[in-house]
Amino acid sequence: MALSDIRRVLISDSLAPACAHILRSQGGIEVTESTGLTPQELIAKIQDYDGLIVRSATKVSAEVLTAGSRLKVVGRAGTGVDNVDVDAATKNGIIVMNTPTGNSISAAELTCGLILCLSRQIPQAAASMKDGKWDRKKYMGSELHGKTLGILGLGRIGKEVATRMQSFQMTTIGYDPIIPPDRVTAQFGVQQFPLEEIWPPVRLHHGVAHPCCCCPPPQVCSMTSHSPSASAACK
């Protein structure tokens, strides 16, 4: 597929204005921005386009892909392609592209922020103060220093979370079915354990998860109560 094959593109989710601007000014592409379409409206419209760009709201189903008789490419502005029927796209000869690194750092920073909120109960304390109270002792929290962080999924975001939380002097352990422990994760300071030794009740959604567990305190993590070996690892 050459860029010149793409003459008309539909953007069906809310995107930064730069996206349409770049396509128009650098690609000479005719861009239509139309958000909030129903599945039926999208199916009726898609036949006029060579490309479709979505975030996560638009469901690019097999029906949409089949209706897109001139569709050549679906672009997902983001990491996951759960909202695109990739098998149906492949059957129809449509390329599916994503932007896997676009917001990894933002997602990692948010994760680290949530870890701090958990250990320091910052949202609860803020809500309490806005309620006119000053419960200093109730929201004392716990230090992350010297605690262990369990990371499920050691890809881009998992790695960025690990290296940031190491600066809090946390020990980082984790599990990933694909990333090799010795050659890769050890290089960014994560010791891998079998999943059942990290957190047995974790149920992985869509095959990828980044729940972060700090042990102790017990209110932050139930890991140690479920696995003796994880407990040993999380001193």
Ligand SMILES: NC(=O)c1ccc[n+]([C@@H]2O[C@H](COP(=O)([O-])OP(=O)(O)OC[C@H]3O[C@@H](n4cnc5c(N)ncnc54)[C@H](O)[C@@H]3O)[C@@H](O)[C@H]2O)c1
């Ligand atoms: N909410 C957001 O703003 C946001 C932003 C970026 C990414 N994400 C999501 O975060 C997730 C991770 O993104 P990433 O860029 O780090 O992806 P990535 O592909 O770099 O890493 C994901 C890792 O998860 C591992 N994995 C797969 N199945 C697993 C399982 N069953 N148990 C444990 N690990 C498993 C993979 O081997 C891979 O190393 C994706 O689902 C992505 O959609 C969300």
